[in-house]
Each structure stands twice: as C-alpha cells, then as structure tokens.
Amino acid sequence: xxRCDQITDSINVGILTIDSELMVLYMxxxxxxxxxxxSKKVVGQPLTSLIHLKPEHIISLKRRIxxxxxxxAPSFFTADSDGYLFPMKHSIxxxxxxxxxxxDISIVPYNSAQNQVTLLxxxxxxxxxxxxxxxxxxTELSRAIAVAxxxxxxxxxxxxxxxxxxxxxxxxxHYDSLTGLANRTLLHQxxxxxxxxxFSYTKKFGVLFLDLDHFKKINDTLGHxxxxxxxxxxSKILLLCTRKSDTVGRIGGDEFLVLIxxxxxxxxxxxxxxxxxxxxxxxxxxxxxxxxxxxxxxxxLFPEHGADFNELIKNADIALYDAKAAGRNGYxxxxxxx
Amino acid sequence: xxxxxxNPSQEDTLKELINVSFGVAASLIGDLLESHAxxxxxxxxxxxxxxxxxxxxxxxGEEETFYLTKQRFIGSFNGEVIFAFxxxxxxxxxxxxxxxxxxxxxxDTKSSILELTNIITSACISQLCEIINGQTVFQVPSIExxxxxxxxxxxxxxxxxxxxxxxTALDIEQENxxxxxxxxxxxxxxxxxxxIMEGL
Amino acid sequence: xxxxxxxxxxxxxDSKISRKWLIEMIPPRIAEHTTIIEGCNGEEAVAxxxxxxxxxxxxxxxxxxxDGIEALNVIKKINPxxxxxxxxxxxxxxxxxxxxxxxxxxxxxxxxxxxxxRATLLSLVS
Numbered sequence: 113x114x115r116c117d118q119i120t121d122s123i124n125v126g127i128l129t130i131d132s133e134l135m136v137l138y139m140x141x142x143x144x145x146x147x148x149x150x151s152k153k154v155v156g157q158p159l160t161s162l163i164h165l166k167p168e169h170i171i172s173l174k175r176r177i178x179x180x181x182x183x184x185a186p187s188f189f190t191a192d193s194d195g196y197l198f199p200m201k202h203s204i205x206x207x208x209x210x211x212x213x214x215x216d217i218s219i220v221p222y223n224s225a226q227n228q229v230t231l232l233x234x235x236x237x238x239x240x241x242x243x244x245x246x247x248x249x250x251t252e253l254s255r256a257i258a259v260a261x262x263x264x265x266x267x268x269x270x271x272x273x274x275x276x277x278x279x280x281x282x283x284x285x286h287y288d289s290l291t292g293l294a295n296r297t298l299l300h301q302x303x304x305x306x307x308x309x310x311f312s313y314t315k316k317f318g319v320l321f322l323d324l325d326h327f328k329k330i331n332d333t334l335g336h337x338x339x340x341x342x343x344x345x346x347s348k349i350l351l352l353c354t355r356k357s358d359t360v361g362r363i364g365g366d367e368f369l370v371l372i373x374x375x376x377x378x379x380x381x382x383x384x385x386x387x388x389x390x391x392x393x394x395x396x397x398x399x400x401x402x403x404x405x406x407x408x409x410x411x412x413l414f415p416e417h418g419a420d421f422n423e424l425i426k427n428a429d430i431a432l433y434d435a436k437a438a439g440r441n442g443y444x445x446x447x448x449x450x
Numbered sequence: 451x452x453x454x455x456x457n458p459s460q461e462d463t464l465k466e467l468i469n470v471s472f473g474v475a476a477s478l479i480g481d482l483l484e485s486h487a488x489x490x491x492x493x494x495x496x497x498x499x500x501x502x503x504x505x506x507x508x509x510x511g512e513e514e515t516f517y518l519t520k521q522r523f524i525g526s527f528n529g530e531v532i533f534a535f536x537x538x539x540x541x542x543x544x545x546x547x548x549x550x551x552x553x554x555x556x557x558d559t560k561s562s563i564l565e566l567t568n569i570i571t572s573a574c575i576s577q578l579c580e581i582i583n584g585q586t587v588f589q590v591p592s593i594e595x596x597x598x599x600x601x602x603x604x605x606x607x608x609x610x611x612x613x614x615x616x617x618t619a620l621d622i623e624q625e626n627x628x629x630x631x632x633x634x635x636x637x638x639x640x641x642x643x644x645x646i647m648e649g650l
Numbered sequence: 651x652x653x654x655x656x657x658x659x660x661x662x663x664d665s666k667i668s669r670k671w672l673i674e675m676i677p678p679r680i681a682e683h684t685t686i687i688e689g690c691n692g693e694e695a696v697a698x699x700x701x702x703x704x705x706x707x708x709x710x711x712x713x714x715x716x717d718g719i720e721a722l723n724v725i726k727k728i729n730p731x732x733x734x735x736x737x738x739x740x741x742x743x744x745x746x747x748x749x750x751x752x753x754x755x756x757x758x759x760x761x762x763x764x765x766x767x768r769a770t771l772l773s774l775v776s
Contacts, residue, residue, distance in 0.1 A: 168548075168550070172561075172565075175482050175565070176565070178478070178481070178482065179478060179482070179565075179568070179569055179572075182474075182478050182481075183474070183475075183478065183569065183572045183573055183576065184576070185572035185573075185576055185588055186568075186572075186588050187565070187568060188564065188568060188590050188591060189561075190561075190564060190590065190591070190592065190593075192560070192592065192593070193557050193560035193561040193564055193593060194557070194561050195557070216590055218590065459666065459667070462665055462666050462667050463665075463667040465665065466665040466667050466668045469665070469712070469739050469760075470739045470760040470761050472739065473738065473739025473740050473741055473759070473760060474739070474741065476739075476740065476742070477740070477741045477742045480742050480744075481742075486742060486744050486745070487742070488740070490712065577761075650667060650670075650671075
C-alpha cells in the first residue's frame with residue numbers, strides 16, 4: 113500500500129487541489145511552508161482568504177481551471193510570461209532581480225465531476241535568474257561587438273586617408289603639378305632604368321630635349337595664365353605624339369624632356385621629332401588668341417651619344433643649342449664633331 | 451527523405467478531425483471571452499521538416515518579428531505543436547482576452563498567446579489521440595519572440611520528420627486572428643496516423 | 651414493416667468521412683428500410699431536398715457555397731414541417747439557440763455520440 117501523502121509531503125513541488133470556486137481541498141507541505149500556512153487548517157477554506165492573489169490573477173486562474181476541466185488536459189502559468197501567481201519568498205540568498213519566487217504552474221484535472229483540479233507549483237527562480245544574467249551578458253556582448261565594429265570602421269577610414277595621403281605625396285614628388293607630366297626625379301629614375309635595359313637587351317633609346325620658342329615673349333604679352341594654359345596644351349600634344357612606353361617630362365619653365373624607348377636608329381628618332389614639330393606648329397587657341405607656337409628639339413641616342421645619364425642629357429642639350437642657333441622650329445641630332 | 455502526403459480521403463478525414471477539435475476549442479474560447487467564436491481551417495498541407503524554416507519565411511516573410519510557441523506531447527502518440535503569430539494578431543488576441551484598461555505589455559501578450567495555443571493544441575491533439583487510440587501527456591509550453599532576419603541563427607529542430615501545416619483562423623468580436631499551426635511528427639507517428647485514418 | 655415505402659434520409663456535410671460516420675451509426679433495422687442520399691454543401695442540400703423530399707435531413711452547419719443555417723432556412727420555407735437535424739462541431743449555446751429558433755428539430759455536437767444519435771433518430775422516426 114503506497115502512502116501518497118508521504119510522497120507528496122516530501123517532494124520539492126507545491127501541490128494544491130482546489131475547485132472552480134477556489135475552495136481548497138488539499139495542500140501539501142511544500143506549498144503550506146512557502147505560503148506560511150498550516151496545511152491542516154486550510155481544507156475547506158477559500159484560497160483567496162488564505163493567500164493574497166492579484167485580482168487579474170484570480171480571473172486568469174479561474175479561466176485556466178475552466179480550460180482544464182472542459183478539455184481534460186493541463187493548463188499552464190509560466191514563470192517566463194506570468195512571473196508568479198502565489199507570492200512566495202524565493203530561496204536565493206544573494207541579491208535577486210525578483211521580489212517573489214518565479215513559478216511554473218501546471219493545472220491538471222483531479223475530479224471533473226466535482227470541478228476539482230490540482231495545481232502543481234515549480235520554483236523557477238534560479239532558472240529565471242540565470243536567464244536574466246545570460247540576457248544581460250548577451251546585451252553587453254552585443255554592445256561590445258558594436259563598439260569593436262565602430263572602431264574597425266574608424267581604423268579603416270584612417271587607413272584609407274593615410275593611403276590617399278601617401279598617393280598625394282608620391283604624386284607631388286614625382287610629377288609636375290601644372291602639367292601632370294613627370295618631373296626631374298621621375299625622369300631620372302626612368303632614364304636610369306632605360307640605361308640598364310639598354311645594356312641588358314642591347315636596345316637603343318632616344319633622349320629629346322625640347323624648348324618652346326619665344327615662350328618668354330608669349331608669357332609677357334598674354335600673361336602668366338595664358339602661358340600656363342599653353343604649357344598644359346603642349347604637354348597634351350607631346351603625350352599624344354608618344355607611346356605609353358615613352359616618358360614625357362617637364363624640367364623647367366618651358367623645357368621638356370622626352371625619353372623614347374626602343375628606337376631602331378637615328379632616322380626613327382628624327383621622324384618622331386618631326387612629327388612633334390609639325391603637330392605643335394598647328395594653330396593653338398589660348399584665351400581667344402590664335403597662336404602659332406614652334407618648338408626646338410635637341411636629341412641624343414643611346415648608346416651612340418652617351419652611356420650614362422649626364423652624358424646623354426648634356427649632348428641633347430648641346431644639340432638643342434644647335435637647333436636654336438639654326439633658326440629654331442626644328443630639331444638637331446647630336447654630332448660628335450670635336 | 452520523401453515528404454509525406456495524405457491522399458484526398460485521408461486529408462478529408464484529417465481535416466474533419468481537426469475541424470471537430472476546433473469546434474470544441476472555439477466553444478471554450480467563446481465561453482472564456484464571453485463572445486461568439488469561430489475557429490476554422492483555411493488551409494492544410496504537409497511538408498518535410500527540412501522545409502520548416504522556408505515555410506515560416508513564406509508565411510511570415512513580410513514581418514520583422516513573430517511569436518513562436520512550442521509544446522511537446524509525449525506518450526504512445528507523441529510529437530510537438532508549434533504556432534506562429536504575427537505581432538499584430540498576438541496583440542489583438544491579448545486585448546480581447548485581458549480586456550484591461552491598463553496598457554498591456556510584452557509579458558501579457560506572451561501569456562495570452564500561450565493560453566490560446568494551449569487550448570487549441572490540447573483540443574486538437576486529444577482528438578487525434580483518441581482516433582489513434584493512443585495516450586499522450588502535454589508538456590509545459592514555451593513562447594519566444596523571434597527575428598525573421600535572424601531565422602538561421604535559431605536552433606534547428608530535431609527528432610521529427612514531417613510537419614502538418616494548418617492555417618488557423620479565429621473569428622471573434624469582429625477580429626480575425628490568424629495563426630499558423632504546425633504539428634511535428636516523426637515518420638512512425640505519421641504512418642500510424644495514416645494507417646488508422648485509412649481504416650476509418 | 652413490409653409493404654411500407656422506404657424512408658429517405660438526406661445527409662449533407664462537406665466532409666465525406668463525416669457523412670460516412672453518421673450513416674454508419676444508423677441502426678441496421680432502420681437502415682435496411684431507408685434510402686440515403688448525400689450532399690456536400692448547402693446548395694446541394696436545397697436542390698436534393700426539392701428533388702427527393704426526404705423524411706429526415708441531417709445538416710452540417712459549416713459548409714461552403716451555402717452554409718447549413720442558410721440551407722435550413724430555405725428548406726423550412728419549402729416545407730415548414732421539414733424534419734431537420736443540425737450536426738456541428740460548433741457547440742456554442744448561441745449557435746444552438748439560433749438553429750432551434752429557425753426550426754431545427756435537434757442539434758448534435760461533433761464528434762457525434764452514437765447513443766445520442768440513435769436516441770434522436772428513434773424519437774424522430776416513430
């Protein structure tokens with residue numbers, strides 16, 4: 113013979129049997145202890161006189177009881193959504209977010225003919241505490257992730273700025289700011305490279321030293337703005353007359369240096385020079401003035417006219433002087449007449 | 451794994467069984483809300499468990515969040531019932547049930563929906579259980595608010611092979627509350643159910 | 651009962667299985683003297699009533715096209731003495747009073763209890 117009351121009075125679950133009018137039929141030890149009642153004195157008493165229940169809880173309790181009786185299946189209160197039904201002290205000794213024990217309550221049929229049900233009360237306070245803690249940690253983690261992401265964005269933005277600055281500095285160091293052509297530094301580098309390649313692969317290349325004729329006069333007559341505009345237009349023409357593998361640079365006021373890579377012979381170089389001269393001779397419009405601009409070119413060829421940077425430049429310069437002396441608007445190739 | 455389909459006669463039987471159980475549930479809901487309630491099934495279908503997430507997306511894709519309830523039932527007839535509600539429908543039902551002057555919060559909505567789904571689940575599963583001559587015990591239900599955008603992050607459901615998808619509509623007090631009910635069963639349960647229904 | 655004309659029953663429900671269950675509950679000694687006609691919606695219910703003038707009509711309430719309540723109304727207009735039994739999953743009191751007021755002889759709640767059905771049937775047949 114099993115003594116059920118022995119079992120029900122020792123388990124860690126609240127057991128309360130009531131009817132649809134909330135009249136108490138049975139209360140186990142656990143429930144009585146937590147409700148601070150005497151389990152022997154509660155039978156036949158209305159629940160509402162024994163425990164303080166919120167009015168809305170009384171309504172929802174009666175609703176759940178009806179559901180259980182009609183469907184002959186359990187109804188529930190959950191700690192997660194309902195918190196607590198019976199105000200009982202919980203067992204957590206440290207500071208808790210909850211004032212009262214959080215409860216999961218199952219309502220099951222007991223004697224349907226008499227409209228009686230049994231309530232089973234489970235203490236879920238510890239679980240709910242853990243859940244809250246996890247939620248809090250999860251929120252903090254999300255926040256930390258958000259901050260980290262923000263920092264990453266800022267770092268990436270800073271990196272992009274630095275890279276841009278790097279590019280600007282490089283450009284300023286290697287290119288002429290007015291015309292966008294290579295400057296002395298870049299020309300020097302390219303020329304060195306051509307010399308090395310010239311030795312390695314036995315190929316010739318040409319150095320063209322160009323000078324705009326009477327540029328000072330144009331500058332003085334039309335003003336510096338016009339002069340600048342002319343230089344820009346000349347730069348574009350020079351780029352058009354050369355290939356991608358060639359280098360066009362500006363080394364001074366109206367002086368240009370063009371490196372022609374992989375030249376077959378002197379004739380080829382002269383053809384290129386002539387092409388430049390012919391193209392520049394075409395009328396150019398600067399600030400509503402139609403100008404006829406001419407150019408003088410001095411040329412040296414590697415390796416015939418020099419095997420290093422200084423020699424090639426010097427000889428191209430000498431050739432340019434000759435071209436000017438010969439009446440300008442033309443080209444001269446360096447001749448070693450000495 | 452091929453998904454189960456019911457033949458027309460089995461589907462008719464299943465629909466009728468659920469209809470009857472819904473009649474019981476509607477009657478109770480109407481009683482609790484003191485108003486006439488009608489619970490009907492616009493649609494019923496079966497899908498494989500792998501397609502569950504896709505189905506949720508199909509039915510609720512336009513929402514940002516939705517409520518999901520779960521309740522297991524164990525015994526010789528066992529499985530799980532899941533419900534999905536849009537926040538709008540959930541709040542509507544909560545307002546009807548609690549009829550409070552005070553503003554109703556998230557906890558109230560969750561509590562109301564759990565109550566509703568428990569009623570429908572109990573009625574429906576008990577009815578099926580009776581036909582199948584099985585026994586079942588209902589577990590404590592749970593409810594969560596989920597993000598559609600994070601659907602992939604939630605834990606996968608395991609232990610079931612098939613889902614009976616039932617679109618449920620609760621008409622009460624000029625409100626139309628639409629819920630999506632999913633009965634999750636493993637192959638053995640479903641086969642048994644089919645077998646019994648065939649014999650009816 | 652020999653020499654007596656066969657009775658006609660009209661069973662209307664959109665669910666085939668539901669009709670089957672109801673028909674199976676008819677006691678054999680009544681069933682063998684009865685012709686049973688089936689319909690699956692309110693519109694058919696009315697049409698079949700006009701055509702066959704059954705002795706008893708069993709009508710489900712929730713049906714497509716025309717529902718049971720509407721069909722009840724029309725049948726009663728055709729023949730105020732028509733014997734109609736409503737069968738429904740909707741067991742709410744408000745529904746019950748509505749159909750009884752419209753002239754239904756009885757309301758049976760689904761799932762239909764065999765004994766309750768037979769008791770109702772016997773009271774109507776005699």
